[in-house]
Amino acid sequence: MVARVEDRWLSKKKDANGKRIRKSTYGVGARWMALWDDTDGVARSKKFATQEQAQAHLDHVTADKMTGNYVNGRAADRFITDLLDEWLATTVHWKASTRNAAESDVRAHLRPYWGDCTAGAVRKRDVQAWVSGMKLAPRTVASIHGRFLSFLTWCVDEKILAQNPASKVNLPQGLSREHVFLSVKQVTALVKEMDELYRVLVWLLATCGLRIGEAAELRVKDLQLDRGRIRIERAVVFVKGGPPVVGPPKNGKARTVSIAPFMVGMLGDLIEHKRPNDLVFTTVRGCQIRPNNFKRRQFDDAVAAVNKAAKAARARGTKNPVTIPTSMWVHDLRHTAASLLVQSGASVKAVQRQLGHATASITLDTYAGLFDQDLDDLAVRLQRIVHPQLPAAA
Template sequence: MSPQRRNRRAGVEDLWTRGDGTPSARHGQGQRWRARWVDPSGREVTKAFRRKTDAQQHLDNVTAAMVADQYVAPEGGDLLVRNLVPKFLAGLDVKRSTMQGYKSAIDAQIMPRWGNVPLKAVTVSEVRAWLTAMQRGDPDGKTKRERDGLTSGSARKAGRVFSLILDVAVDDKLIARNPMERVKLPREGQPRKGKSLTRDELHALAAQMPAEQDRVLTLLLGYTGLRWGEAVALQASAVDYRRRRLHVHRTYGEAGGSTYAETPKDHEARWVPFPPFLADELHKLTEGKASGADLFSNTRGRPLQGTNWLPRVLRPALDRAGIPDAEDRRIHDLRHTYASLAIQAGANVKQLQRALGHADATITLNTYADLFEDDYAGLGDLLEPPAY
């Protein structure tokens, strides 16, 4: 708390008259009545009025607002949005990849439009217009993205980050309400439907991989459902051959061409089972390696990067294996492949949730609903009564 000032006064003062009733030096100049109060931070604040009743009314309103914990600093709304961004970022406790996403939205969408705007000038109507304009695009834009506009998902993300920044202003008593409360964000874009492989396609793909570690990595992704960052961050010590489990406790993220280690999604470590045949494949990679060494690495011993592995290794191998739509395939499709194979093998939702590292089963059902629909179609046949 800031230091207390001596002789602070709270009340309404007559600026034109001294305490003994004689005219003051500023008699007849400016506004006569001044409301004085001490804000919640211990700072003395004043505001002048022409009429005493107005000054008293303002003081009463300020007092009521402080009692109700709704007080707002008079000059708080004058602060520019850009001045609030460092405080917002400093208060975040998120993974590095999430932080990068926030900074990207701030730099690309929020700062150009709102950086030099005072907080009090951020209105509901202007925010709605901004969200619409981002998606509409600008025919005169310098880049294709500027001309085409953002997807609804990207615009929604920018709006959500902006709302979080304005929440800081509300918490710090700079503005009374977050104008984003009355703004309906764009709908979440339709998620891309995964393109799973059959078991035969998965093995055909692995056989076309240019290097042994690429072949094993492909099988690992398709038979364990690990996210790319989790798979390439596996160390030799993560493989438990006795229980046939992989200890997933770290992941690699990518940003700006660099790779960094962090905790898995939702900060949850987990053990993921792998099929017996993968034990021999993994032995080839772990043999002779130190316990802390990565299972997969590039020729320089650095972590593999998905942005490089996808076009350089995966898509050419898909073409060679005769699998259609190679250019539309993603690494994440191998995770979808695992889910498909596991469901066909009889895995239930809870088992799949644990293996995939989802926070709850609802995410699993929502993400792989189409696969469960295929499984659901055979339910009638399973309920066929025995013949007598």
């Protein structure tokens, strides 16, 4: 078919009076129709109120075909449940943990809600209604929406859709959780209440800044105790209902972290009779530690025990006994390590390397408040340079 604009109301033929003959569709619907062929040869059409609008659309279609931006209308008629499978098949570059999480979201949220829809039928208002109707935590909603957004971005890249209907959707706003930074006294009290099997683990998390998934996958061969170093090359993730997934650390890069001399001794005693490929930390049964189970069965109980002891101490007249926020997460031990590193005088770059952040800017964004002392020191140094005759603190 030659692309063209057609008058739906009047024929090119004329009657005896020289007037154009009315078609059977005269006065029904929009008058002008743009006609063209899809890239697979299937005829397509769209109606418009004016001839100018129809021609403009046809010009746009022609330009898109020439530049490779044309979206095949038949592709948009495909069901999302089938497209989701094709999308997942392209994600071979993802870490195993990311893939498992994506498959879980597809199975639990995307396929049940969107599976029977065609890609072209999805509208922004539909996505907004879906997001607004989720009775989940804001961060969870954002994660699920992000997964659907990625899928639809793939649809746009594959010329299935012209634009992404999930973009710029309003997401629920949750209160950002403040980091918890423990003092050395608080860490000591927490360790005291932990099962002896996990005491070294808590000290390691609180002073070296490992993620719990990195510590759970730590092997004897990763320890370089003679150098005071640990090599972090792997992390384990446990997906609900699935086996543990071992992959690279969060940012995809291995790193070497420094450990204090007192940790060298603790770790040396812990691995004394272990082989190179043995796990450094295990459960009572010798299994790999599951972070959720560790928090629920060990960590939370230890926090409660510290606070219970503090309550009893206050009853005996002790002032300001050591307590720990009940809202504390295991991950807050990593934040504690960052705090202790900054207090020790470590630079932003050193903290970044120790924690395994991709960039120093991430470290600053995450722990900006910890470096306030640097700003105070900067002000003092500037005062001494500009007005050396005046006191440093005016």
